[in-house]
Amino acid sequence: MEDPRRAGASRKSSFRVVEDVDGTRVTREKERHDLANALDAFREYLKRKDLKLTGQRTAIVRKVFSTHRHFTAEELQDLLKAEKGRISKATVYRTLALLTECDLIVEHDFGQGTKYYEQIFGRVQHDHLICVSCGKIDEFTFDPIREVQDRISRAKGFRPISHALHIFGLCENCATKRPT
Numbered sequence: 001m002e003d004p005r006r007a008g009a010s011r012k013s014s015f016r017v018v019e020d021v022d023g024t025r026v027t028r029e030k031e032r033h034d035l036a037n038a039l040d041a042f043r044e045y046l047k048r049k050d051l052k053l054t055g056q057r058t059a060i061v062r063k064v065f066s067t068h069r070h071f072t073a074e075e076l077q078d079l080l081k082a083e084k085g086r087i088s089k090a091t092v093y094r095t096l097a098l099l100t101e102c103d104l105i106v107e108h109d110f111g112q113g114t115k116y117y118e119q120i121f122g123r124v125q126h127d128h129l130i131c132v133s134c135g136k137i138d139e140f141t142f143d144p145i146r147e148v149q150d151r152i153s154r155a156k157g158f159r160p161i162s163h164a165l166h167i168f169g170l171c172e173n174c175a176t177k178r179p180t
């Protein structure tokens, strides 16, 4: 039976962002390269847990790596509806948890009551600006933030792996609509 939604499968291009946060161009070639490496890393990780990289898990990783933005589990499931075969909500959640455990994606709490995910493999470490009015999520990198992380950690004898900085406020658009 043909799923009528499959006709819209090619619309995924609307999610493409062609530059990473530091201005690096995300070419198709880089995307393919990152996806291949991510699949290898995931396969290795699953093997250690006595799990297999199934067709459904592969489809989820492919979708995650073609989505250059922050997404919720529900949004990912919607995107996957265009794929052949049904992928259950449980499989989507379980796979997101596994991808988080092996550091291919990160989970964010942007204070909106829903968890957001994004793929970080092959990407630049970055921080976020979250608009509390419209929910827009913007990204930035700023070297002194990394320096603070490293300097404080060194002083405390701590070995840093990553950091997260979320700045909450009003985006340019919402700020002009709402006088202070």
Ligand SMILES: [Zn+2]
Pocket: 131, 132, 133, 134, 135, 136, 170, 171, 172, 173, 174, 175
């Ligand atoms: Zn806004």
Ligand SMILES: [Zn+2]
Pocket: 070, 118, 126, 127, 128, 139
């Ligand atoms: Zn981000």
